Amino acid sequence: MRVGYGGGIPPNVGEGDRAAGADGVRENLDPTWLRGDPPWLDLFTVWLREAIEARIAEPNAMVLGTTDAAGRPSTRAVLCKGVGADGVVFYTGYDSDKGHDLAANPYAAVTFPWIALERQVHFRGPVEHVTMEETQEYWYMRPRGSQLSAYASQQSEPIGSRIELEERAAAAAAQFGGFDEGAEVPVPPSWGGFRLVPEVVEFWQGRANRLHNRVRLTRTDTRWEAVRLQP
Incomplete structure (x- = not known):
């Protein structure tokens, strides 16, 4: 069921950065916002902090998508337990459904759905085990x-x-x-962390009349490339 459609041509077409979105935020997400090394990290950190300050329930919750050996997809919500220049970290049982999926196909996608703020951030990339030292540090x-x-x-x-x-x-x-x-409770032998190493990062910002802002970063061999996408 689709709800909340606006009608007709957006009244703010052509106003550019002066056009307030449906969330009341006047600034339109733009590729120039993405800078630094890696260029997605600073903006993601700001948006996560603002989700926390807005008292979004479980602001570090993300939807994790994996595929099994036959290519059948599965999604579930998990908690992000670390984000840095090297990627996005979560913990689980290695013998769980997602653990088996990642053993068969070590590539995944995660999405942070901050719906109340009309924002999403999406990551895609290969997945690797974190070190035992990282797992133990988090476990304790x-x-x-x-x-x-x-x-x-x-x-x-x-x-x-x-x-x-x-x-x-x-x-x-x-x-x-x-x-x-x-x-002391030891770390179970079949439990630990995964790190998604981003190849693609996309920021989404809700706008009035579903004329949303999307900016995608794609990692090449030498650099990150940012483009604006149509909604």
Whole structure:
């Protein structure tokens, strides 16, 4: 179902940067906004900060798209746990559905859907494992309950009931001395991080009458190239 269509010709056609969008932001996204090394990082950082300041629910949530060995796509929401010049990082079980997909086809796409701000940022590129040191550093920053849940769960495998799942978590807590305190919970051997190394980065900004702004960066062998796309 499509909703919210405007009618007729946009009243602000030809006004360029003076035309306020549907979000009330007057400045139109432009390729000149993308600069630095890499040129997408500064603007992404600003938009993420503004999503946090706007109290967007789970501002670091992103939709991750993968394909299995037969080329069938799958998407799910995951939490981004790091963004830097070298890429976008998330953590999961390597034996999960997405882990199997990435083992078969180590290429993925992620989209940050800041819908309330009428903004999206999309990344595409090859995916690699982060180092064990990076995984351990992040693991020991996690709350103990999250560590125990990850240790207890055989991610994406069937289980008979919710009670059985809770019993597995309770057994893991007992093994390490309790939910609130106890022995250090080790990183599960089949759990860790992935890094998407961007080849394509696209910024999307909502505008009135669905005359949206899109700017895409594509990495070549020597540099990044930015172009404006029609909506």
